[in-house]
Amino acid sequence: MSSKRLRRLRQHAYEKQDGRCFYCSYLMWLTGSDDFARSHRLPPRLARYLQCTAEHLMARRDDGSDTVTNVVAACLWCNRMRHQGRAKKAPEALIYKAQVSRLVALRRWHPLASSGRGVSV
Numbered sequence: 001m002s003s004k005r006l007r008r009l010r011q012h013a014y015e016k017q018d019g020r021c022f023y024c025s026y027l028m029w030l031t032g033s034d035d036f037a038r039s040h041r042l043p044p045r046l047a048r049y050l051q052c053t054a055e056h057l058m059a060r061r062d063d064g065s066d067t068v069t070n071v072v073a074a075c076l077w078c079n080r081m082r083h084q085g086r087a088k089k090a091p092e093a094l095i096y097k098a099q100v101s102r103l104v105a106l107r108r109w110h111p112l113a114s115s116g117r118g119v120s121v
């Protein structure tokens with residue numbers, strides 16, 4: 001797998017999802033954290049979480065492939081939270097998405113949500 005291929009898949013997913021995270025639906029940035037922070041009036045510290053990353057619906061270690069159907073665009077925060085601190089398997093993508101959506105609605109998910117900033121709309 002080349003990182004170039006993954007970059008292309010990420011770009012493709014980003015465009016297909018209108019620049020929004022697969023899980024939390026927040027707007028993301030591909031390049032230029034500072035510009036993004038400025039145009040959305042976000043503290044740069046928080047804008048960093050909205051970096052667009054390539055997320056494998058089925059993890060690579062579970063034989064998930066680098067294909068258009070298996071790679072979505074997710075913000076750094078959601079990507080990290082799905083995999084962080086888990087000794088075993090990350091939760092299934094759609095189950096995780098449902099959990100994230102519930103928490104987003106309660107404004108308990110993103111560090112940005114609790115700051116009351118409206119990038120999610």
Ligand SMILES: [Zn+2]
Binds near residue numbers: 021023075078079
């Ligand atoms: Zn997200």
